[in-house]
Amino acid sequence: MKRILITGALGQIGTELTLKLREIYRGDFVIATDIRKNDSEAAQNGPFEILDVTSLNSIIEIAKKYKVDTIIHLAALLSAKAEASPLNAWNLNMGGLLNALETAREMNAQFFTPSSIGAFGPTTPKTLTPQDTVMRPATMYGVNKVAGELLCDYYHRKYAVDTRGLRFPGLISYIAPPGGGTTDYAVEIFYEAINSRNYTCYIKEGTYMDMMYMPDALNALIDLMEADSSRLTHRNSFNVTAMSFAPEQLALEIRKHIPDFEITYKVDPIRQMIADSWPNSIDASAAEAEWGFKIEYDLAKMTVDMIQKLLRKGNKKG
Ligand code: VAH
Numbered sequence: 001m002k003r004i005l006i007t008g009a010l011g012q013i014g015t016e017l018t019l020k021l022r023e024i025y026r027g028d029f030v031i032a033t034d035i036r037k038n039d040s041e042a043a044q045n046g047p048f049e050i051l052d053v054t055s056l057n058s059i060i061e062i063a064k065k066y067k068v069d070t071i072i073h074l075a076a077l078l079s080a081k082a083e084a085s086p087l088n089a090w091n092l093n094m095g096g097l098l099n100a101l102e103t104a105r106e107m108n109a110q111f112f113t114p115s116s117i118g119a120f121g122p123t124t125p126k127t128l129t130p131q132d133t134v135m136r137p138a139t140m141y142g143v144n145k146v147a148g149e150l151l152c153d154y155y156h157r158k159y160a161v162d163t164r165g166l167r168f169p170g171l172i173s174y175i176a177p178p179g180g181g182t183t184d185y186a187v188e189i190f191y192e193a194i195n196s197r198n199y200t201c202y203i204k205e206g207t208y209m210d211m212m213y214m215p216d217a218l219n220a221l222i223d224l225m226e227a228d229s230s231r232l233t234h235r236n237s238f239n240v241t242a243m244s245f246a247p248e249q250l251a252l253e254i255r256k257h258i259p260d261f262e263i264t265y266k267v268d269p270i271r272q273m274i275a276d277s278w279p280n281s282i283d284a285s286a287a288e289a290e291w292g293f294k295i296e297y298d299l300a301k302m303t304v305d306m307i308q309k310l311l312r313k314g315n316k317k318g
């Protein structure tokens with residue numbers, strides 16, 4: 001029986017992952033942790049601990065208390081917040097990751113942490129970005145992600161920790177909103193389309209970025225963690241994607257369901273700089289070949305589901 005510790009469990013990925021893992025495995029063996037508690041189901045319907053991942057003793061203490069054999073490390077600052085506060089980002093994104101890896105080594109635990117398309121930079125081939133290519137990111141978040149991938153591979157090579165990771169694209173979800181990312185517009189737009197029929201987008205027209213609906217992201221994470229280790233040539237981390245679109249294409253898809261929806265633009269230069277440094281589309285063939293990565297939601301199917309679920313939820317954030 002898996003005993004899973006999730007850090008950053010009340011964030012965009014963690015909130016839904018915690019609930020899904022408690023459905024798949026016995027709920028009392030999925031320990032959610034975050035820097036503070038909230039009233040979300042993830043914090044209420046199973047074991048929860050306050051955890052600051054920058055404290056090695058704290059994470060080891062919780063791991064030993066629950067005898068964990070799997071660590072899913074999600075606690076991190078996303079790209080825009082990291083660019084606004086680079087030293088804090090280094091401390092949390094790298095210090096927290098090192099502590100989580102040290103804990104996995106001590107507990108002989110399997111380990112997952114997400115990388116991102118943010119690990120690529122302006123000199124990376126922009127179309128169908130290969131699994132193995134130039135990675136010289138122009139942001140602190142990207143530096144953290146590349147260094148994180150290398151650190152996870154190091155812990156696998158040197159200490160035989162079973163580390164695995166995914167280079168996630170922008171993730172779109174209706175349960176917990178993202179916080180401080182560059183791709184957040186692709187989530188905010190749905191709330192505003194329903195609320196006010198208008199969205200002012202901070203990313204300019206024609207800016208393509210890879211995206212994925214959260215159900216596909218969670219399935220990819222679980223499929224990777226359950227994949228036969230002997231099949232993995234790569235580990236940290238796999239390119240995965242479901243779609244690539246620019247803001248105007250998402251707006252067009254939303255207008256098929258909300259005909260009077262209007263998008264306007266007020267570009268945020270920092271997040272535009274970040275987006276411009278990332279690929280337009282990435283190649284996920286290594287993930288498909290090595291562990292059978294597949295997706296269920298394309299842009300049309302995701303848009304229908306997002307609007308239906310937000311209307312049913314009453315369109316409140318969080
Ligand atoms: C961000 N949502 O925007 C995250 C993600 C690829 C984007 O890493 O920072």
